[in-house]
Amino acid sequence: MATGVTANRAELIAIANSVASEKMIDKGIVIEAMEDAIQRAARTRYGQEMDIRAKLDPNNGDLRLWRVVEVVEEVDDLYKQVDVAGAQKLQKGAVVGDYLVDPLPPIEFGRIQAQAAKQTIFQKVRDAERERQYEEFKDRAGEIITGVVKRVEFGHIVVDLGRAEGVIRRDAQIPREVVRVNDRIRSLILKVVRENRGPQIFLSRAHPDFMKKLFAQEVPEIYDGIIEIKAAARDPGSRAKIGVISHDSSIDPVGACVGMKGSRVQAVVQEMQGEKIDIIPWSPDIATFVVNALQPANVSRVLIDEEEERIEVVVPDDMLSLAIGRRGQNVRLASQLTAKAIDIMTETDSSEKRQQEFVTRTETFQNELDVDETLAQLLVAEGFTELEEVAYVELDELAAIEGFDEDLAQELQSRAAEAIERREQANREARQALGVEDAVAELPHLTEEMLVTLGKAGLKTLDDIADLATDELIEKKRAEPRRRNEDAPKRPEHKGGVLGSYGLTEEQGNEIIMAARAHWFADDEQPVADVAEEASEA
Missing domain, CATH: 3.30.300.20 (K homology (KH) domain)
Structure with missing residues (x-):
């Protein structure tokens, strides 16, 4: 490439054509790289402070070299400025503010300048090649591609894709698969990432989509939809x-x-x-x-x-x-x-579980409603599981149970409402004992039981609630399957949000947190509701 800079015009164009064809990049990029190399060499010869430009004709190889100077009244920079008198030598009628072209004679390249020019051209070509690779593969994620194993580094497989290289990381490989250099290998283009050293093309043979694409290749009905x-x-x-x-x-x-x-x-x-x-x-x-x-x-x-x-x-x-x-x-x-999370149970386990739930719910109704075991069992058998269901169900539905009448149904609902109030009062006292502020109790969607849970978690003030993210407040805990082989790898425990067990929606969680933050904006001119809405959208 060093000879290319000092070569004659025909050779310059021939080199540009050859490099563009070999690297599969635009010839104009190679010409631009040559021009940049010539400009750098000219600055070394005439001075780095000068604004020197070079133009190489892509058709005949003619080279023009010049510097650009600004016409000013008083010269501060001799390399980039010229006064009006001096400007007249370059162009008759030049006035202050004009930019003039001052032609420069061709330069001879020494060994150092030629080497620098060579590096400049190589760098420009490499950058253009990387950009071409990225543009070619950036929209091909999800495709299956065939390549040749080039090398294996630290367990990662480097694959030659023809015009680029891809990598199959260790976690994207099929376990115990033996891969050798020069083997042909098919893989899924997982993603393409632009990086300084060139596009990183990540491949996978372990992704489920790899299997889907293989079936699409083997089964015409899948390919046809x-x-x-x-x-x-x-x-x-x-x-x-x-x-x-x-x-x-x-x-x-x-x-x-x-x-x-x-x-x-x-x-x-x-x-x-x-x-x-x-x-x-x-x-x-x-x-x-x-x-x-x-x-x-x-x-x-x-x-x-x-x-x-x-x-x-x-x-x-x-x-x-x-x-x-x-x-x-x-x-x-x-x-x-x-x-979906799946729990596996045997018939025996399921029967025992149902029986235990039946006994627990029966005891709850006996104690809270002050009824005998037979009546409590009848409620459970009819599908009632909580006091709220008894208290707020339609009276006719409760009275329609065999052996019940309207008076009994009304009495049961009255007792259920009293039991719920007793439980709320107990939770209210527990909440106050924990030090949860009354202002927190006024937030929407929160029951006294939830407030006790917040207090036990150390969340006792509006600021404590306001500092939370929505998922920290209401995200559900992902429980482990009930049956697990001891040798199976254990997933990291996911604790969920503080109120994750209460079934609050994301919208309700957002409303709670924004209501807790409302006092932050109380002194602002902007209405609190508007601030809450903007924060929610953000």
Whole structure:
């Protein structure tokens, strides 16, 4: 490249064409790099303070070199300014404020200048190449690409993608997969990140979308949109589950994905190093989908807790280990597939749990309503679980229970209301004993029981509440599955918000916190409601 700067005109253009073609970048970028290198060399020759410009004709190689000077009344900078008298030598009629071109003679490049020019051109070309790589791959996230393993560094696989390099990090690889240099490898483009040293193209073979894209390549119905993969979950290198649905009633989605004698699914299995794949019919009914997702285990009953976003699944006693799977794999994949937390219980456990709940609720009604065991059991059997349900249910619904009449229903509701008031009074006294301010008790949506919980957590003033983020206040705790293999890796404990067990919505949590912050803006001219609304939007 050093000879390129001192070469004749034809050679300069030939070099520019060659570099542009080899690096697959615009020829204009190479010409611009050459011009920049010539300008740097000229400043070294004539002075760094000068505003020197160079122009290389991309067609014939003609080179023009000049400096730009400003016409001023009194010269302060000899390198960039000229007075009116001196300006007349460069251009007749020049006036103050004009910028003039002062042609410079061509320069001879020595060894140092040639080396500097070479580095400048190389840097410009490298920058342009990196930008071209980024522009080429930035919109290709989610595609499958084939490359050649270039090297393995610290467990990460560097893949030659032809015009760029990608990396498969250790956590994005299929465990125990043996990869050698020069092996051809397929992977998913996970994301493309612009960095100073060039675009970082992150690839993955462990992501569920990699499996989805492989099925799209092997199953024409998926590629055409007739069959859709609604959900996917993977334990890379071991087992996977996909939920599929057909938009054409005449086509079986599971059969189409399996293929003749399993040919289609086997092609995907081989690419994923023998990973076993369960193909499951997807259903909009979450209970049905959970039953399908837990295959091959049989499910007796599914109980859905919509508030907690948890699903309790009851299986026969002899199916427990099969439903959970080795190290909890089957239930874990089913949970990922359905995006719900799943608890597995046996028939025996479920029966014991229901019996215990029946006894506990019966005792609660006996003690709080001051009724005999038979009447309390009757209420529980009819589906009543809390005092609030008894107190606020329609009177006709309560009186319609066999053996009840309107007078008994009214008496039960009266006693339930009194019990609730006694409980509120006890919580109020407990809250005051904890030192929770009355101003906190006036915040919306908070009950005395919630205030006691806040007090126990050390949140006793408006400022204490105002300093919280919404999720710190109301986010629900994600409980661990009740059945867990001791060898399975344990997830980090998620404690949730202080009031996470009370079922408050995000909107209610925002209202509580903004009401607590209202006193911060009490002296402002802007209404508090407006400030709260702006903060909520932010």
